[in-house]
Amino acid sequence: MSNVELYKYLPQVPEIALKEFIEWCVLEQSKAAGLEFKPDQNKLKNLETPDYVKQLIDQFMKVRPDPIRAGLVAVIAGQQADKHELSGIPAIVDFVSLYVKFLIPKDGTNPEEAEGILNKATQHQLEQLTEIAKKHGVSLSL
Numbered sequence: 001m002s003n004v005e006l007y008k009y010l011p012q013v014p015e016i017a018l019k020e021f022i023e024w025c026v027l028e029q030s031k032a033a034g035l036e037f038k039p040d041q042n043k044l045k046n047l048e049t050p051d052y053v054k055q056l057i058d059q060f061m062k063v064r065p066d067p068i069r070a071g072l073v074a075v076i077a078g079q080q081a082d083k084h085e086l087s088g089i090p091a092i093v094d095f096v097s098l099y100v101k102f103l104i105p106k107d108g109t110n111p112e113e114a115e116g117i118l119n120k121a122t123q124h125q126l127e128q129l130t131e132i133a134k135k136h137g138v139s140l141s142l
């Protein structure tokens with residue numbers, strides 16, 4: 001597994017930046033896992049950041065091209081996120097970033113290839129989080 005631990009940086013990032021990062025995870029990065037997610041914008045209109053994030057994630061978690069695999073990945077991501085002991089929006093972002101990352105390796109890859117794919121996905125997430133945080137005036141100390 002990668003030495004990059006994204007969850008350590010999440011509490012440093014303002015909620016508005018976490019909202020933007022979670023949108024990137026579910027709208028862009030999830031495409032690498034074969035998910036084409038299009039949220040119902042009517043349900044997201046005029047919501048404050050915490051409610052927006054919860055509604056977006058609720059919609060996203062209902063997209064399951066392979067329900068068994070998605071369910072297993074959700075359990076693994078949930079167990080790992082619980083160990084990180086975050087709360088609020090950072091906890092939600094942590095879970096979703098893990099969930100999306102763990103969905104990316106396709107069936108049939110060997111363990112070394114899967115670990116390489118996970119490491120690359122984690123690095124991509126960290127780069128995106130760093131860029132978004134910087135846009136919102138936060139410099140992450142990596």
